[in-house]
Each structure stands twice: as structure tokens, then as C-alpha cells.
Amino acid sequence: MKKHRSFSLSFVALGVLGALIGLGSSSAKAFAALPLTSASNSSATTWRLPLPDIFRTGHEDYRLGDEWGKIPVTAAVLQKATPAFRRAALATAKLGGGTAFYLGKFNGFHVMATNHHVCPAAYACLSERAEFPFLKLSLKVNKYFGHWSDVDLALFAVEVKTAEDEKTLATVAGNFAFKKDLTPGLDLLTIGYGVADNPNRVLVSNQDHDCRVFSAKNDFHFMADPDDVNPSDYKAWSFANGCDVSHGDSGSAMIDRKSGEVVGIIWTGRIPKSSVVQSTAFLDHLLVSQGPEVWSQLSYAVPASKIGEYLTTVAAQATHAETKATLLSLLGH
Template identity: 25%
Template sequence: MGDARERFDVNIKKLSLMSDIEKKIILATLKVNNKKSNSIGTAIVLKKEGQNFYFITNNHVIKNQDECDKVILTALDRDYSRTNLKCDKIIETKAKSDNLDYTIFTIKNSDKVSEIFSDRIVEIADKDPAPGELFITAGFGSKSFNERKFDISLSNDSDCKMLAGPIDLTIQDYKMNNTIALGCDVSSGDSGSGVFSRQTGKLVAIFFGAAKISRKNKELTSAEIEQNIGDNNYVRNWSASSWATQLTNLNP
């Protein structure tokens, strides 16, 4: 979206040079390899309650317990080596029929899991984002099913910001509640990616989809973005953007 293009693949060398906020976002993010649907997505470590770590992704990435049982989660361990983990239990899931698109699941705790995630839990923003607020997103867009790769990429260009919302957005024949429009570049595989405040590093929303760009429906330009920031009635803020579910008042 927009004229800026600053989405880049992250390797160990780049990770060591990143800001503390960028590094924590990368380390809090997991690749979801769904063997049931032969597809991938993205998940984030959300919280710890008792002995369990809770993670969030989209419902269309992990729909139910049957899919959870067939998911391999790829993360980075403490020395930045790739490690694979298993989805354990579905705790809550909201599908499009519920006007939302998220799944909360656990990974069975162990010394290894505790060591990896104990200081990687993200903090949900305590106030709503404002139009124009700059974001960072990280995920596995355009990557392939491969549990042997943690091939994450990060987007933090000048167009990756909140355009409008939140509104209850009607998409085809369903409505998605609490949706904000983004100028962040995303693609298939980014589903479930966290949308983080660039200033605080707090989790604002999770990405769930994007408008289809074509010759007739061209991408927003940077100038167009700036001219229409915060205008919920500007159609192209919704028809040519990426979309995320704002989490600040959902308390997942």
C-alpha cells in the first residue's frame, strides 16, 4: 500500500541490528504450518495464565481442535535457532459467522517453552490507536509451508499506519466487527500477524485480510493516504487497504 516499500526478510544478522521493539516483535511471532489445510499463517504469544502460554492467530489459520492437532509452530529459541512446537488446545475461537476472525490456543508448557516465551509476551495497547499512527507488522507473507524455515519479514515503512476506523466492515456477505484500515503491505501467510505501535511496541490489532488490488482497483498512493487519513467515509480507505481487528476493547 502506498508508494513506500520497506518490507524485508529478517535474518540473524539483521535481527542483531534491530531496535529493541522490532526484535521483541520478531521473537514474539511464530510461523503456523497447518498440515491439515497445507497452508501457513502467523501467531503471537499473547499471555501466560497459570502454567500455560496463550497465543493468538486468525480463525481461518487454525479453525478447530482437529487443525490444532495437525499444526507445527516454528519459532526462534534463546540462541535464535529455529525450533518447532505443537499446538495443544483451542481455548477460544471466533469465526466470520461471529463477525470476528481469531483463535486463541495454547502450547503445552515445558521447560523449553517457558525458557523461550517467558519474556516475549506482548502487551496489548491500553488505548485506541489514532488515524495516522505508525505501525510495525511482522509475518510470513508470500512464504511457503516449510517447518524447517523461520522465514519472517517485517514491514515498517512510512505508509504502514492506521488509515481509518474502527468500523464494522461489510466484506462480501459477512461483517467484520472492530475493523481498522491499514496502509501496511501484507499478503497470504501474514494472516494472524500482530499490528504493533511503532512508538510503544504494544499490540494494537491482528491482521486478517486485505482488499484485492487490480487494474480497476489500484493501490492507494502515499499522497492519497495522507489526504484521507481518518475519513471513514472515503471508500478507498477500505477498498484498497489491508484490514485488522482492533484488540484494545476486545480483551482476548
């Protein structure tokens, strides 16, 4: 498992620090905001909380290109946003220490996606609520379909009690674009709950010049986590991109900025960033040269096409009828 510096913290103090860095109850590897384990005795509950230096550095260790491109999503921003941005923002929820997004209704279930490392088991997910701030919805997780580290994905369903809420969710649903080609230079959009310069963990977005695909056309690598701060202990299928993302963005959708299609899910990135990739001029050159930094120094997301391939195999082998039917519906069968 991952290694990190940690210290003991009383339960009361945890609440204070949690307000500062956005803690929840999910597991944390790569880009989830909190790694927590607990130990109890008869007199008190003690929590062990990693506090890496990265949380003290603002956004600099996460930044790609000349500027930090994360912008808070507000009602005013949504009023002026493109339809693609608005749908993606409204479909994005806070889930514990990470992010999740609404895919749609499949086989009667309201299905959402996040990372494997945010919901690595049913117990880590079924106690959560998906919080949609702009929809004013707080929905209980009531079904867990599974998690798959090779595509760093977990799928679950939320309980929707009213027809009005169901209608609201239908307007923001966005399934994975399983057959979408990923080409270098494709402009991207990310929206999530990353902690960098965001102590209150409000919803933030990135769609600056550098937030685009950097790997060659449909060039996907099964790669280890390059995060030097909080690395995961598994590999996942990846494409390279230049979006600014930080811990807490785990589970965020990767969106084609123009079409609004969900082309993948963020999972990790090199942290801290090398100063060489904190130059937009260098990144512009890198997009053409396809130098080694593409696969060592950027941000990385799992492509929707690989998710589709993987879930097709999972569905074919599934023995639980309800899960099988839901996955097949999600895949368009």
C-alpha cells in the first residue's frame, strides 16, 4: 500500500483540519483528498491522517503551464456557460473526499461514476451521499455495482425519491462516449472538488489553453501512478492531458469541451510537477514533439473507450443478474 508521513489526531481536531483540506470518509489514493484509518480504545477514538507538505503549497506543485486554471463554479459562471459546461457542472457531485458524476438511468438505476480509489469497496461507498450543490440534491448511495482498478472506476447508484428529482437528473445525464477517438490537441474540460487553493472544496473547473489531450491519437498506456506524494499501488489505462487537477478531483469526468461528451475519468498526475512543464510554451512544443514528458510529467485520465472495453468483459462474466443487466444497459446493449 502507499507510504506517507502521518500523525495522530484527536477526533475533535480532525473536524477542524477537515474544514481546511476537505476531508470525507472515502479511501484515498492518487487524487482523493483524504487517506484515513482509525484505531479505537476505551477512552477515545484516534485517527491517523497523512498530512503531506503538498497541502501547504497552494497550487504550485499541481500547476501545468503558465497559469493555474482552476476557476470556482458559481451561479454567475453557469449563467454565461456553454451548454456543455453547464450540463457537466450540474452533473458533478461531491462524494466524500473525491468527486463523482451522474451518468443516467440504466436498468431502473440512477448510475454514477467515480474512481476505484474513491470507492474501493461497497462499505466505502454505501455510507456516502452524492451532493449536487447547484441542483440542491443530496442523494444517498443505495447500490454498489463494483470497482475495477485497471480502469480506476467504481459504479454505484443513488436513491431518487421524487419524480421531480428524477426529471432534474435526466436533464444533466451524460454517459461515457465509449467510441470517442482521442486526438492530440482535443480541448478538454474538467470539473471537480480539488483541494488546491480551495480549502472549502467548492466546485471548480479548468478549461484553459493547456487543458487538452497530449498523447498521440488513441495512444493509451497501462501505467503506474507517477504521483510522488500519495501514489496508488496499481496501474491503470491512461491518456495524457494538460489539465490542472489536484487531490480531491478524483472521480471527475474528462469532457470534450466543444461537444460535451464524457471522454474519460481523471485518475492521477505527476505531483509535484517539474518546472519544465509549468511553461505553456514548452507544453505547446511538447504537443508536437511528443517528448518523454508526455508520459511522465502531466495529468492522466482513463479513456472512455478502455472503460467500455473493460465493462464489456465484466458484463459478459457477471453472475449477478441485476449488475449484468445494468452494465449492458450502460454499454448500450
